[in-house]
Amino acid sequence: MASVDRELKDKIPTFESTGAAEAGVGNWSSAASTLSLIKGGRDAMLIVITAIVIFGGLELTLRLFQVPVYIAPTPSQVITALITDFQYIGPHIGYTLIELLTGFAIGASIGFVLAALITQFPLVEKIVAPYILLLVTTPMLALVPLLILKFGFGFTPRIIAVALASGPMVMINAATGFRRTDLAKIALARSFGASTLQIFLKIRIPMAMPMVIVGLMIGSIFGLLTAVGAEMVGGSFGLGNRLTYYSSLIQMPQFFACILVLAMIGISIYVFFYWLGKKWAGWEA
């Protein structure tokens, strides 16, 4: 009797749902750990104090050894340049943000929709997966000269590059999320008469949300990198272009002021998606 039972137990995937649910847990913890990296509002104080020590120390050291401005400006010189030259730098912040937001909005929407669609058809997913990986791993910056040739020096090639860089990143992560099909939860919704669309909206999307947010975060950071890189390749506006411009004139305070702005944009993206993750995917942590 006992041996029969054990044999049966081994063969039972305790119904269709459980196996899939366990696979989902695996995916899930990777997402959770990514999110938890940015966790720690409590650590914020420590981070601020460390920053003050580092930048204060830098200021003192540079002044003490009288390092010339064209080699390394002091933090205060950088801040001063940012304020006094803001009328010149400001518009370029706007240009970069326009490229980033437009390109990211296009790329992320397409990536999200494709991920949602493709994961419904395992065979299609298998066929398409290598190409998505190719898009994720190829630096889209490499395409920028070609895009400029085709679309000129305006916003278009940059927006396309940003979309190409962020879209696949969103897609690959969102697809991981959408693959977490917990059949027990789907059966639950079905048992109350849910339609396929309702199951998608009420079960699949919320379940995918933590991974989608991870994808959006990584995608937008990649988008920022690509926007700045594309601006360096050609054209006469945007923060990337200002970096080449100021370095060619050896205006180091202005150069570092642009880097400071870029860093702040990057951090804002991070914080925004951290907040979004807490709000929409907090149940996972």
Add this chain to the structure above:
Amino acid sequence: MRESGQPKLVVANASKSYDTGSGVVHALADFSMDVQPGELACLLGPSGCGKSTLLWAMAGLHGLSSGEVRLDGRPVIEPNPQIAMVFQEANLLPWRNLIKNIELPFEIRHQKPDRARIDALLEEVGLAGFETKMPRELSGGMQQRASIVRALSVDPSLLLMDEPFGALDAFTRDEMNLLIQQIWLETKKTIVFITHNINEAVFLADRIFVMSARPGRLSRVFEIDLPRPRPLDAMTTPHFIELVAEIKGSIDHKSQTQAA
């Protein structure tokens, strides 16, 4: 004991096979049973004998290879508003708080949640005041209570329960069994309750349908004539122990003949 009206639920010659990559699994073979209105029927059988397969067919969640399920005389081929299911492990949506979880069926059906009914049920199962708690903040027993409230909130006439307390500790399980009996006595809903725990089955059931090991067949039916309401210490009475022993014996006998 049963009045001979129309049965609430009929399972007629139900068979189901799963086509897996490595061959066909016969999960259910020519299984028939019927459940009377207001009856509390337990399906008892070892893990993997096809209990969930049968219950999912009763719920209209999947089809049978042959045979059929009828509710009030009409074939069940898709989920039916008269049927609600309670799953193994509470199966709450972790991104919704307790009340949002309970309101899910109303949302799906585009109905206004029946607040009075929900509040009364929450009160009865001892979850009043926990409405805004997230599932992870609740104990296993509380989660399962919430899922019972979710199922009852839409006032189904048939409640299907798939090993609902299998993951709970023995004390919580006893408590939940008392709760189920109480709810059943008050509402007189027809309940099909799956378990592999003989004590649980004897404690709850009007009739126990014992299933053989895979492929699941109906091997025996036991009428449980213990008076109600049954207190927990009914489990220590000689009659109870006798019933458990008899059912256990029938199962052992069954698998021995199979092994031979």
